[in-house]
Amino acid sequence: MNRFKELEIDLDWFNGRNVSVAFLCLVTLKTSHAIYKYYRAKSKVKVKREECLAACRKMAEHLTQKGITKDKAERITRLSITELEQRLQSGELSAVEVCECYQAVALEVDRKLNCVVEPIWEAEEMALERDQKTGKKGPLHGMPVSIKENYYIKGYDCTAGMQRCIGDPVSEDAVVVKVLKRQGAVPFVRTNVPQTMMTFECSNPIYGRTLNPQDTNRGPGGSSGGEGALIAAGGSILGIGTDIGGSIRIPANMCGICGLKPTAGRISGAGTHKLTKGQTLVKSASGMLSRDVDGVTIAMRALLCQYMFDLDPTVPPIPFREEIYQDKRPLRIGYYIDDGYIPSVPSMHRAVEKAKSILESRGHKLIPMQPVDARRMFRLFLDTVGADGTKTYLTCMKDDIYDSTVRQFFYTSHLPGVLKKMIGWIMSAVSRDDIAGYMVKALSGFGTVYEYWNHALDIEDYKDDTLALWRSLGIDAVICPGFAFPAIPHNTFGDLVGGCVYSTMYNLLNYPAGVLPVTKVTEQDIKDMANYPNKTKFEKNIKKMMLGGTVGLPCGVQCVALPYQEELVIRLMKEVEQGLKGDNS
Numbered sequence: 001m002n003r004f005k006e007l008e009i010d011l012d013w014f015n016g017r018n019v020s021v022a023f024l025c026l027v028t029l030k031t032s033h034a035i036y037k038y039y040r041a042k043s044k045v046k047v048k049r050e051e052c053l054a055a056c057r058k059m060a061e062h063l064t065q066k067g068i069t070k071d072k073a074e075r076i077t078r079l080s081i082t083e084l085e086q087r088l089q090s091g092e093l094s095a096v097e098v099c100e101c102y103q104a105v106a107l108e109v110d111r112k113l114n115c116v117v118e119p120i121w122e123a124e125e126m127a128l129e130r131d132q133k134t135g136k137k138g139p140l141h142g143m144p145v146s147i148k149e150n151y152y153i154k155g156y157d158c159t160a161g162m163q164r165c166i167g168d169p170v171s172e173d174a175v176v177v178k179v180l181k182r183q184g185a186v187p188f189v190r191t192n193v194p195q196t197m198m199t200f201e202c203s204n205p206i207y208g209r210t211l212n213p214q215d216t217n218r219g220p221g222g223s224s225g226g227e228g229a230l231i232a233a234g235g236s237i238l239g240i241g242t243d244i245g246g247s248i249r250i251p252a253n254m255c256g257i258c259g260l261k262p263t264a265g266r267i268s269g270a271g272t273h274k275l276t277k278g279q280t281l282v283k284s285a286s287g288m289l290s291r292d293v294d295g296v297t298i299a300m301r302a303l304l305c306q307y308m309f310d311l312d313p314t315v316p317p318i319p320f321r322e323e324i325y326q327d328k329r330p331l332r333i334g335y336y337i338d339d340g341y342i343p344s345v346p347s348m349h350r351a352v353e354k355a356k357s358i359l360e361s362r363g364h365k366l367i368p369m370q371p372v373d374a375r376r377m378f379r380l381f382l383d384t385v386g387a388d389g390t391k392t393y394l395t396c397m398k399d400d401i402y403d404s405t406v407r408q409f410f411y412t413s414h415l416p417g418v419l420k421k422m423i424g425w426i427m428s429a430v431s432r433d434d435i436a437g438y439m440v441k442a443l444s445g446f447g448t449v450y451e452y453w454n455h456a457l458d459i460e461d462y463k464d465d466t467l468a469l470w471r472s473l474g475i476d477a478v479i480c481p482g483f484a485f486p487a488i489p490h491n492t493f494g495d496l497v498g499g500c501v502y503s504t505m506y507n508l509l510n511y512p513a514g515v516l517p518v519t520k521v522t523e524q525d526i527k528d529m530a531n532y533p534n535k536t537k538f539e540k541n542i543k544k545m546m547l548g549g550t551v552g553l554p555c556g557v558q559c560v561a562l563p564y565q566e567e568l569v570i571r572l573m574k575e576v577e578q579g580l581k582g583d584n585s
């Protein structure tokens with residue numbers, strides 16, 4: 001009887017008024033919690049940003065006290081990497097003075113471009129240790145190296161622009177950082193990245209937006225955008241970065257410097273941010289950026305050493321093969337200016353044509369080619385990135401502030417799979433480009449492991465077809481545009497995302513690829529944009545972007561070889577660079 005009574009009371013409680021009040025309370029509670037989390041994230045981000053800015057100011061004051069003059073700093077930072085290497089080895093320059101000069105210039109450049117995240121405080125002590133060293137010097141003795149923020153450096157946060165990683169300093173250096181140090185280098189600053197590192201802009205809520213030194217209304221490319229801007233502006237001579245879709249080569253192209261993405265795994269990636277590591281079909285590659293090809297070569301020679309093979313036994317123990325790099329044998333080189341999906345712009349055509357005639361003049365045979373269906377490749381790439389329905393990205397970004405550059409991707413990622421598919425279908429129809437919509441559809445992920453394994457097989461088929469094409473043409477290497485176009489204005493990644501098909505192709509294939517600057521956009525290139533196709537949304541966006549003040553921007557060429565043939569890539573890059581300087585030795 002009592003129990004019935006209790007039940008009666010309970011049921012009575014569920015009247016319209018009480019239910020509405022409870023519902024309102026729940027909504028208020030949820031909203032307050034979300035607002036609380038938003039402001040907590042904002043304050044965490046603000047504190048971190050202020051700490052980093054204060055560190056930069058403190059370092060600048062320290063350098064002023066040490067009497068680093070602008071003149072001296074410029075004299076040292078203008079040296080080419082081979083001159084610097086030689087003067088450090090001979091003892092003509094001390095590691096400490098070189099480190100201080102680079103720190104001073106990096107911080108000055110940073111005030112204009114916002115490319116440095118924070119200085120590495122231990123740099124001066126490391127430089128001093130190099131100067132006090134007796135006996136054989138390492139190959140990178142005293143060489144200052146800037147490090148992309150997603151590499152672990154003991155005692156520093158590694159955030160990839162995401163607030164949840166703030167306040168969690170790592171306990172060990174990345175393998176690459178350990179090897180650099182062992183070889184005598186002095187890591188001296190950490191450089192900026194875009195939030196999640198999956199875009200080719202360079203902005204995040206913690207450290208802000210990095211600007212392109214060639215035109216501050218544009219970005220430096222990404223995700224190694226801090227490196228690109230810093231090196232191009234003279235604040236670093238050698239930088240370390242990662243590339244899963246073009247993150248080394250895109251900044252190299254957009255800032256006018258050199259960048260090498262090796263075969264993933266040739267240089268250790270141990271001790272880099274874990275965000276994309278569960279996805280093993282297209283792996284992030286550790287590589288480097290530098291002012292010239294010698295910088296890339298010097299870094300590769302130094303990194304490919306027994307110490308790295310010992311620290312990371314997953315790295316194939318293949319030292320730098322001078323015989324491939326120094327080889328003078330004429331090569332058969334495939335080339336293309338248009339991948340068949342996104343037409344590259346006229347200035348990028350000229351860059352390839354220029355590299356082609358240099359290589360021909362050096363005795364190589366250049367063979368026109370078309371890569372295997374670029375649309376098929378890009379669909380496979382997108383399916384890989386979105387394979388988990390973007391759950392990994394969303395989990396890492398939970399309670400974070402979305403940067404304006406990636407906001408639209410995150411809002412879309414939250415939608416249920418069916419809706420993503422529908423939106424994708426509509427987008428394809430409206431933009432007259434099936435891939436534009438596929439970009440949204442792919443974010444809905446795979447339903448079963450069976451589907452995922454079939455997708456993995458499709459990637460293997462694409463690799464087989466490409467290898468068969470190379471074999472049928474009898475080519476040793478390929479040259480093609482460094483990207484579809486030069487540097488883009490801020491907040492236009494979403495409008496121009498298709499451009500990355502030129503770089504993602506060699507991530508999906510896992511072929512080593514390097515970009516070097518070859519030419520700059522001219523007035524004539526802009527006039528020639530009149531003939532640029534104007535059918536799809538991407539084409540229209542590219543045309544509009546190119547007509548918006550791109551004259552003078554750097555344009556690069558990409559050199560590609562088969563897996564583990566990095567030395568051949570560098571050889572080609574060097575030959576093109578020499579040809580540009582009029583040196584035909």
Ligand SMILES: CCCCCCCC/C=C\CCCCCCCC(=O)NCC(=O)O
Binds near residue numbers: 198244248285393500
């Ligand atoms: C930002 C939210 C993630 C959702 C996925 C967006 C899908 C967009 C498709 C393609 C864009 C590819 C851009 C490539 C930029 C370079 C990425 C890169 O190489 N990162 C380096 C690294 O992670 O190591």
